[in-house]
Amino acid sequence: MxxxxxxxxxxxxxxxxxxxxxxxxxxxxxxxxxxxxxxxxxxxxxxxxxxxxxxxxxxxxxxxxxxxxxxxxxxxxxGSMKCRPRCEVVGKGLEGLQGALDLMFKGVSAKKLVVEII
The missing domain is CATH 3.30.160 (Double Stranded RNA Binding Domain)
Structure with a gap:
């Protein structure tokens, strides 16, 4: 299969x-x-x-x-399972969301953007 x-x-x-x-x-x-x-x-x-x-x-x-x-x-x-794509912390709190969205719309490849919500 x-x-x-x-x-x-x-x-x-x-x-x-x-x-x-x-x-x-x-x-x-x-x-x-x-x-x-x-x-x-x-x-x-x-x-x-x-x-x-x-x-x-x-x-x-x-x-x-x-x-x-x-x-x-x-x-x-x-280690037989790996978290992919790698994470990149790009901000903290709700105020970090706009910066993450701006990065996403510019184009992101092979990484996961993370905003830490505190």
């Missing part, structure tokens, strides 16, 4: 994920965070399964506790 997870809610990006999945062997699957009620995807390949979930879904099934309750903490501790 080949799986791809896409956290970008954009039909064009999902189509790119489907194209990549289509080149892989075995059962093909794309998971995404598209919220309920979004228009259906047009021209989705029939041989690629898609599943949509949001943050509320994982609280209702076994995935949430398995990932967030037990696996993630141990994986972060032993």
């Amino acid at each position: 080949a799986g791809i997870f896409c956290a970008i809610i954009d039909p064009a990006v999902l189509a790119q994920c489907a194209a990549i999945s289509g080149r892989l062997g075995g059962k093909k699957h794309v998971g995404t965070v598209r919220p309920p009620g979004f228009p259906p995807l047009e021209n989705w390949p029939q041989d690629i399964e898609i599943s949509e979930c949001n943050c509320c879904d994982v609280a209702k099934n076994e995935v949430g506790p398995a990932v967030w309750g037990s696996w993630l903490e141990a994986a972060l501790a032993d």
Whole structure:
């Protein structure tokens, strides 16, 4: 089985994920965070399964506790999971939000902007 997870809610990006999945062997699957009620995807390949979930879904099934309750903490501790992209603290408090937005709109690549809310 080949799986791809896409956290970008954009039909064009999902189509790119489907194209990549289509080149892989075995059962093909794309998971995404598209919220309920979004228009259906047009021209989705029939041989690629898609599943949509949001943050509320994982609280209702076994995935949430398995990932967030037990696996993630141990994986972060032993280094098998790394937080990426790297964080850059760019401000503190609500007054730091505008500066972070200004940086974001100028263009940010491969980093996560963080404003510490005190």
